[in-house]
Amino acid sequence: MKDNFYQTMHFFIIALSFMLTFQSCHGQPTQKQSTFTMNTNQNLLKAVQNNDTATVIKALEQGADVNHTDEQGRSLLLIATVNKHTEMATLLVKRGADVNLQAHNKDSAFLYAGASGQTALLQLFIAHGARFDLFNRYNGTALIPACERGHIETVRLLANTKGFPIDHVNRLGWTALMEAVILGDGNSKYQQIVQILKDAGANMHIPDHDGVTPLQHARKRGFTEIVNIIQ
Incomplete structure (x- = not known):
């Protein structure tokens, strides 16, 4: 009876150890993976600012986040809109960018396009789910x-x-x-x-x-x- 108890506990410890090891390997990204993603997102941010569509496409294909934001909470799409990079904004929307993401100051790509008179982008954003119940800082x-x-x-x-x-x-x-x-x-x-x-x-x-x-x-x-x- 005692031997059976120890055998059962031994088996349980081995199984638990295996499960924890599996989670560590597969459940969370490694530091190398996290660093890669971070660098890719930073490259994407710079490419959007520079209106470099080729680099943006490459970064997105490598797993960069199309809804990545900078330290001011500005989305890539908002940055493209602020800079009046219509082709870039169109590319980001077609790749799944959220037209309603708001920065820390409440700006969004849709709100900014309206304020700056970018009618073509407004039409694009409306067609891709622009919300009318999100408002600017005023x-x-x-x-x-x-x-x-x-x-x-x-x-x-x-x-x-x-x-x-x-x-x-x-x-x-x-x-x-x-x-x-x-x-x-x-x-x-x-x-x-x-x-x-x-x-x-x-x-x-x-x-x-x-x-x-x-x-x-x-x-x-x-x-x-x-x-x-x-x-």
């Missing part, structure tokens, strides 16, 4: 800064995209329309933007935190053409 959409900066075609695209929150109010209490009125200069570019928003069904009367409407702001600034559009 709690704004991609449309709001596009209106501020006068990106007419970007405004046209977003305002007419099904499901896009055209009347979203940011942290300042401003809609896209309000941003165009308050931060625009009333010229023909901003007149077009206000008209696009109106035609797309935007609410023309949402006031700011002080209860002042877009119409009142436009009148105060002497933007006669915009006043006529809003009315």
Whole structure:
């Protein structure tokens, strides 16, 4: 009986030792493997910054992470978008890059493309799952800064995209329309933007935190053409 007990325990210890050894060999990456992956990801980051598509393709084929981020939390796709590397951004999206990843400052490739007026990339990102419920550091959409900066075609695209929150109010209490009125200069570019928003069904009367409407702001600034559009 005693001999059987010791034999059983001996067998159990051997089996446990084998299992731990197997896990150590196969369950976790070795230091060499981890270093290889890290170096590959760093090479990928540099290649995206340098707009080197050949190196990016090679790095991805070697196992680099297409959603790798830098120390600021910026995704590779965001970096390509910031640098206006359209071909690079397209490559990354087709390789599975997440268009919604946000950096530490809340920027994402989709939000930045809107703010910078990169309409072609916006179309690409929308086709690949861009979310409309993720907002920038001002709690704004991609449309709001596009209106501020006068990106007419970007405004046209977003305002007419099904499901896009055209009347979203940011942290300042401003809609896209309000941003165009308050931060625009009333010229023909901003007149077009206000008209696009109106035609797309935007609410023309949402006031700011002080209860002042877009119409009142436009009148105060002497933007006669915009006043006529809003009315």
